[in-house]
Amino acid sequence: MGRVQGKVAFITGAARGQGRSHAVRLAAEGADIVAVDVCADLPTVPYDLGRDEDLARTAELVEKEGRACLTARADVRDLAALREAVRAAMDRFGRLDVLVANAGILSFGRTWELPEETWSEMIGVNLDGVWKTIRAAVPAMIEAGHGGSVIVTSSNAGKRGLANLPHYSAAKHGVVGLCKTLAVEGAEYGIRANTVHPTTVGTRMALNDATYSVFFPGVEAPSKRQIDEGFQSLNLLPVPYIDPMDVSHAVVYLASDESRYVTGSQLYVDAGTTER
Numbered sequence: 001m002g003r004v005q006g007k008v009a010f011i012t013g014a015a016r017g018q019g020r021s022h023a024v025r026l027a028a029e030g031a032d033i034v035a036v037d038v039c040a041d042l043p044t045v046p047y048d049l050g051r052d053e054d055l056a057r058t059a060e061l062v063e064k065e066g067r068a069c070l071t072a073r074a075d076v077r078d079l080a081a082l083r084e085a086v087r088a089a090m091d092r093f094g095r096l097d098v099l100v101a102n103a104g105i106l107s108f109g110r111t112w113e114l115p116e117e118t119w120s121e122m123i124g125v126n127l128d129g130v131w132k133t134i135r136a137a138v139p140a141m142i143e144a145g146h147g148g149s150v151i152v153t154s155s156n157a158g159k160r161g162l163a164n165l166p167h168y169s170a171a172k173h174g175v176v177g178l179c180k181t182l183a184v185e186g187a188e189y190g191i192r193a194n195t196v197h198p199t200t201v202g203t204r205m206a207l208n209d210a211t212y213s214v215f216f217p218g219v220e221a222p223s224k225r226q227i228d229e230g231f232q233s234l235n236l237l238p239v240p241y242i243d244p245m246d247v248s249h250a251v252v253y254l255a256s257d258e259s260r261y262v263t264g265s266q267l268y269v270d271a272g273t274t275e276r
């Protein structure tokens with residue numbers, strides 16, 4: 001309890017999945033939350049994204065922890081909308097201490113077959129969107145004068161290539177370079193920047209028919225046992241996919257002053273998958 005007491009955390013992709021889990025876990029540790037999500041589907045993403053009611057549910061769960069939650073419907077590709085959300089956060093809370101750039105999408109195709117719009121939408125959300133989130137929020141952090149912690153959600157695909165994910169892997173490698181640069185530039189303002197790299201996480205992004213058709217080709221309607229065995233084969237530790245809360249524990253550590261001298265690092269919450 002109280003590991004981020006009194007801090008304010010701005011989280012993208014917070015309607016559900018890992019973003020919601022980070023919001024609730026940071027609130028349980030004493031932070032007020034700004035929860036941002038697009039709350040709409042995107043044309044090249046082969047599964048549904050978060051909804052307005054999901055974002056409202058995140059706010060309810062944060063409030064249940066006794067903390068305030070400001071919500072904003074914004075696409076991370078829209079810098080003006082992100083700036084507006086930051087302005088609303090500063091008006092309400094007067095400070096911004098933690099930024100979790102977590103919003104992301106998944107889609108599939110081999111490098112030389114990927115449609116151009118699939119490439120562009122992926123880079124737009126998973127790479128440009130992270131920069132725009134940082135661009136919108138870090139000046140407010142600097143102005144508030146309390147330093148800050150920027151945490152960017154990369155992936156095990158931010159350390160290696162994975163078939164059918166050239167655009168995803170390029171974006172997830174790209175945010176590492178972005179974050180390391182921010183670590184260099186932000187240090188004099190007390191701003192730290194780190195990436196987290198999860199293995200498969202049991203969220204809608206991983207658990208949907210489009211993902212199964214790529215990960216388990218030729219298996220129509222795979223059973224729960226086939227799905228678990230398939231994902232398990234990617235990890236060293238005995239788990240098919242981790243819980244969002246496993247990533248939230250890492251996020252709380254990076255958000256808190258316990259990690260006050262940790263910056264420019266890559267934290268793997270990956271059940272050993274990148275050592276396979």
Ligand SMILES: NC(=O)c1ccc[n+]([C@@H]2O[C@H](COP(=O)([O-])OP(=O)(O)OC[C@H]3O[C@@H](n4cnc5c(N)ncnc54)[C@H](O)[C@@H]3O)[C@@H](O)[C@H]2O)c1
Nearest residue numbers: 013017018038049050075076103104155200201203205206
């Ligand atoms: N699920 C996995 O297996 C896995 C593994 C490694 C890394 N990741 C990364 O974790 C992060 C969170 O994903 P998740 O697993 O919670 O998936 P998820 O699909 O459950 O949640 C992603 C959230 O981001 C939102 N979002 C998508 N595009 C957006 C945009 N343009 N602007 C604002 N919000 C947007 C969605 O509406 C959704 O609520 C992503 O960056 C993802 O790439 C996921």
